[in-house]
Amino acid sequence: MTVHRLFARACIRSTSATARRRPQSPRALATKTSPPPFPTTPTCPAPTCACAPPPALPEGFAIDRDAPLNGSISNYAQHVLVCTGKDDWPSRIEEDNAGDNLVADLRELVGPRGKFNDPFHNISILASSFPSSPAPKQRPELQTSSVYILPQFKYVPFLPRVSFDSVEALVRGYLQPEALHPMHDGLSPIHRDRLLRKPAYQSLLWGVRDVREVVVLICGHGGRDRRCGIYGPLLRDEFEKRLPEKGVEVLKGALDVEAGLEGEGRATIQGEASGRERAARVGLISHIGGHKYAGNVIVYLPPTLTTEDGRPHPLAGHGIWYGRVEPAHVEGIVTETILKGTVIEELFRGGIRQDGQILRL
Numbered sequence: 001m002t003v004h005r006l007f008a009r010a011c012i013r014s015t016s017a018t019a020r021r022r023p024q025s026p027r028a029l030a031t032k033t034s035p036p037p038f039p040t041t042p043t044c045p046a047p048t049c050a051c052a053p054p055p056a057l058p059e060g061f062a063i064d065r066d067a068p069l070n071g072s073i074s075n076y077a078q079h080v081l082v083c084t085g086k087d088d089w090p091s092r093i094e095e096d097n098a099g100d101n102l103v104a105d106l107r108e109l110v111g112p113r114g115k116f117n118d119p120f121h122n123i124s125i126l127a128s129s130f131p132s133s134p135a136p137k138q139r140p141e142l143q144t145s146s147v148y149i150l151p152q153f154k155y156v157p158f159l160p161r162v163s164f165d166s167v168e169a170l171v172r173g174y175l176q177p178e179a180l181h182p183m184h185d186g187l188s189p190i191h192r193d194r195l196l197r198k199p200a201y202q203s204l205l206w207g208v209r210d211v212r213e214v215v216v217l218i219c220g221h222g223g224r225d226r227r228c229g230i231y232g233p234l235l236r237d238e239f240e241k242r243l244p245e246k247g248v249e250v251l252k253g254a255l256d257v258e259a260g261l262e263g264e265g266r267a268t269i270q271g272e273a274s275g276r277e278r279a280a281r282v283g284l285i286s287h288i289g290g291h292k293y294a295g296n297v298i299v300y301l302p303p304t305l306t307t308e309d310g311r312p313h314p315l316a317g318h319g320i321w322y323g324r325v326e327p328a329h330v331e332g333i334v335t336e337t338i339l340k341g342t343v344i345e346e347l348f349r350g351g352i353r354q355d356g357q358i359l360r361l
Contacts, residue, residue: 038314040343044332052238052327055230063227064292069323071360073350074289076124078175080106081148081285085131088222088229093127093286102145102159103127105167116171118195120181129284131254133157149174150300151319151354153211157257166205173201207257212302213279214338219296220284231295232284238330239282246334249279293323293349299337303354307341314341317354322347
């Protein structure tokens with residue numbers, strides 16, 4: 001072997017070793033994934049019922065049937081669903097109601113320029129069609145908004161719109177991380193402390209409850225993309241029809257929570273499951289990315305969920321993203337994913353665990 005070849009090989013080995021030692025970029029660290037430890041099935045089972053046909057789409061709004069779905073979700077730590085009671089929103093949801101809304105307030109704190117923004121702990125803020133809880137009877141004059149936090153599986157019923165303090169309490173008490181990403185090791189102690197969750201703030205928000213029902217979310221943001229605007233309501237109707245057929249109660253309307261202003265506990269909650277072991281809420285949400293994969297569905301399965309035969313649910317505490325969902329897939333998603341805990345590979349875009357770990361096949 002010539003001297004030149006020996007030198008070339010030495011350079012290659014040196015370059016490879018350097019690459020192995022080189023720290024990962026912040027983007028690579030933020031999007032690191034793990035294989036999902038749950039059962040899967042290759043395809044969605046054929047429906048046994050007469051479901052709605054696929055909708056006709058306008059010219060130029062075809063569904064992408066060729067691009068891989070697996071791994072096509074954005075990296076995030078929490079979804080915050082603002083309960084608006086609306087089925088659609090402007091393209092930029094923070095501009096709804098002339099910018100006077102909870103989405104805008106939250107983005108002011110955790111958005112790219114917010115003082116609590118953490119690029120390694122992405123908080124995705126969405127508008128949802130779920131209605132907010134009515135104000136507590138002790139303070140009927142209050143105008144409040146409600147939010148779901150997923151996959152933390154928390155429901156915060158009362159966020160007064162006249163005080164920014166409650167919005168900051170939501171961020172500091174529930175949305176910030178409990179531990180910082182290693183890339184923050186070089187920050188000052190004051191800066192690090194500002195980015196960490198402070199459980200003491202939770203006491204400022206009253207009536208907070210654990211989410212015990214399955215939450216089915218469907219992108220229906222017609223103000224952003226016509227495909228989701230068409231698919232969203234159609235799939236919502238199909239889920240609300242097929243869930244009861246499989247023994248899952250569909251909860252509708254506002255969650256009526258009567259709670260003391262100092263958080264003395266929950267006295268009465270109307271709108272929860274009425275006797276059945278399994279219940280679900282089905283709602284439309286704003287843009288989550290990937291309109292070309294409509295219909296887009298996220299199924300959040302609570303940590304307390306069991307399978308239809310009473311065993312621990314393999315997907316309890318997970319959020320499972322599906323794309324290219326047609327009405328003919330809904331019965332299969334209910335049977336396989338909600339009741340059995342099986343992921344349907346042909347529809348799977350990705351998943352998230354309760355600890356925020358992003359999953360893919």
